Amino acid sequence: MFSVFVHESLATLYDVLPIILLLGFFQVVVLRRPLAQPRRLFLGLFYVALGLTLFRIGLIESLIPIGDEMARQLAAPAVGTDALLAWFPVLAFAGLIGFSATLIEPTLIATARRVEDLSGGALRPLPLRLVVSLGVALGLLLGAARIVYGIPLVHLVIVLVLLLAILGLTAPRPIVPLALDIGGVATSVVTVPLIAAFGIAMADTIPGRTMLHDGFGLIVLALLTPPVILLAFVQAQAGYRKRKEQGGKDAV
Amino acid sequence: MSRGWLFAVNLVKVAARQTGRQKADVRDQIAALAGELGRNFRDLVPILLVVAFFQLLVVGEPMDALERRLGGAFLALLGMTFFVRGLSMSLFPLGDELADGLARRGSILLLLAFSFALGFGSTVAEPALAAVANQAADAVADGAGEAADKFSRLLRYSAAAAVGAAMALGVFRIVKGWPAIWLVLPGYALAAALALWLPDLPAGIAFDAGAAATSAINIPLIIALGVGLASLIGGRNPLVDGFGLVALSSLAPMLVMLVFLATSGS
Numbered sequence: 001m002f003s004v005f006v007h008e009s010l011a012t013l014y015d016v017l018p019i020i021l022l023l024g025f026f027q028v029v030v031l032r033r034p035l036a037q038p039r040r041l042f043l044g045l046f047y048v049a050l051g052l053t054l055f056r057i058g059l060i061e062s063l064i065p066i067g068d069e070m071a072r073q074l075a076a077p078a079v080g081t082d083a084l085l086a087w088f089p090v091l092a093f094a095g096l097i098g099f100s101a102t103l104i105e106p107t108l109i110a111t112a113r114r115v116e117d118l119s120g121g122a123l124r125p126l127p128l129r130l131v132v133s134l135g136v137a138l139g140l141l142l143g144a145a146r147i148v149y150g151i152p153l154v155h156l157v158i159v160l161v162l163l164l165a166i167l168g169l170t171a172p173r174p175i176v177p178l179a180l181d182i183g184g185v186a187t188s189v190v191t192v193p194l195i196a197a198f199g200i201a202m203a204d205t206i207p208g209r210t211m212l213h214d215g216f217g218l219i220v221l222a223l224l225t226p227p228v229i230l231l232a233f234v235q236a237q238a239g240y241r242k243r244k245e246q247g248g249k250d251a252v
Numbered sequence: 253m254s255r256g257w258l259f260a261v262n263l264v265k266v267a268a269r270q271t272g273r274q275k276a277d278v279r280d281q282i283a284a285l286a287g288e289l290g291r292n293f294r295d296l297v298p299i300l301l302v303v304a305f306f307q308l309l310v311v312g313e314p315m316d317a318l319e320r321r322l323g324g325a326f327l328a329l330l331g332m333t334f335f336v337r338g339l340s341m342s343l344f345p346l347g348d349e350l351a352d353g354l355a356r357r358g359s360i361l362l363l364l365a366f367s368f369a370l371g372f373g374s375t376v377a378e379p380a381l382a383a384v385a386n387q388a389a390d391a392v393a394d395g396a397g398e399a400a401d402k403f404s405r406l407l408r409y410s411a412a413a414a415v416g417a418a419m420a421l422g423v424f425r426i427v428k429g430w431p432a433i434w435l436v437l438p439g440y441a442l443a444a445a446l447a448l449w450l451p452d453l454p455a456g457i458a459f460d461a462g463a464a465a466t467s468a469i470n471i472p473l474i475i476a477l478g479v480g481l482a483s484l485i486g487g488r489n490p491l492v493d494g495f496g497l498v499a500l501s502s503l504a505p506m507l508v509m510l511v512f513l514a515t516s517g518s
Contacts, residue, residue: 019374050335104299161444177432184501185498187463218460
């Protein structure tokens with residue numbers, strides 16, 4: 001365990017070095033400003049390095065093997081059939097784990113708070129997080145079904161991008177940039193390692209699927225569905241409001 | 253496990269002692285961290301319930317190496333608490349201050365260079381991208397080893413360079429006031445066309461690496477840069493013009509990785 005800690009610390013330092021050097025360069029050489037609150041800054045950097053090291057060990061020891069083993073255990077009994085019912089546990093797990101992992105993504109929590117401030121309270125954080133988590137869940141459901149039935153990834157990507165284009169070009173303009181970004185925000189440190197391992201193990205368990213061609217793709221589908229769901233939701237809400245207003249006028 | 257854990261605790265104590273001039277300062281830090289750790293634990297409960305439900309009721313057997321899995325989950329949570337707090341003390345304020353200072357200077361070239369550096373540096377440090385890159389390397393190089401390490405590093409650095417380029421393009425877009433969707437849709441169309449045209453390509457690796465490239469470190473920096481710039485430039489709305497950078501930053505590595513896989517002939 002201790003050697004793992006040393007190894008992961010060194011790897012983390014190596015990975016964090018570029019950003020520290022680059023930001024330091026711009027601060028000291030380009031702007032020629034002294035560091036504000038250097039003590040706090042260095043303590044923060046130490047926390048980043050320590051936190052990333054512990055997080056990476058946690059990924060190797062927990063998140064990645066759990067995703068891998070759950071996929072194998074749930075997919076193995078269904079191998080050999082095409083019946084949707086046999087595959088139901090794997091698909092349900094993919095959806096539910098996507099929903100619960102996205103709800104706690106630190107990136108999504110922070111972004112939802114920022115959006116509330118920027119929209120003057122119009123977009124509240126929890127509904128936004130719930131809609132986005134639903135989007136990730138649907139994306140993973142779709143992605144897991146794709147691995148089971150061997151549907152080419154690019155076909156699903158094309159369908160989702162077409163939906164995104166139709167909804168994005170007709171939606172109220174202020175929401176579109178946020179919707180485009182929200183998929184990337186939703187697939188972050190908790191979701192990604194868990195579902196990447198899950199997809200690869202599924203492809204490895206099911207005969208006729210290869211890790212290389214079928215194991216990847218869950219993350220991109222989880223990235224593309226939340227914008228589609230969010231835009232569809234916004235459109236439905238706008239349509240409902242319009243109809244209500246019109247209905248009110250007719251009644252008068 | 254206990255040795256590494258004790259070592260970590262001592263490191264925190266030493267660092268806190270050296271940097272905190274007053275004891276109250278240290279106490280505040282620890283209280284804030286403990287509060288965040290508690291909240292993160294509470295948030296983890298739904299995931300634990302989902303895994304436990306499927307493991308016990310569907311699979312019907314206890315989980316292999318349960319203590320290791322629980323210990324690992326605790327370390328991941330503890331690590332997340334530390335790095336999220338550390339980022340908000342160090343890289344985030346530094347990035348904000350730099351973006352503000354450079355934007356006020358008015359040199360667009362300098363601003364673009366900074367955007368590239370910020371995108372590149374923060375993506376190299378992303379732990380989620382590293383996890384996906386390692387798995388992709390295992391699948392491509394057929395098992396871990398030197399070739400897999402090299403592939404993983406190459407994948408991460410080219411994804412990082414692509415994020416940097418996308419950030420520079422996205423910042424240019426904000427300055428010009430173009431709608432984000434006019435860059436995002438053609439980009440996805442191009443990626444889909446490449447994947448359709450070369451069906452033998454393991455396109456899933458490229459798509460997933462791009463999707464994993466934007467994560468916990470670079471997204472807050474990217475959004476702060478976009479929103480900050482949009483608020484500084486007259487006639488821009490932070491919500492409308494400030495967002496859109498993250499979408500470009502996931503898309504660019506997908507395109508670069510597709511080209512990389514196509515030319516490396518794997």
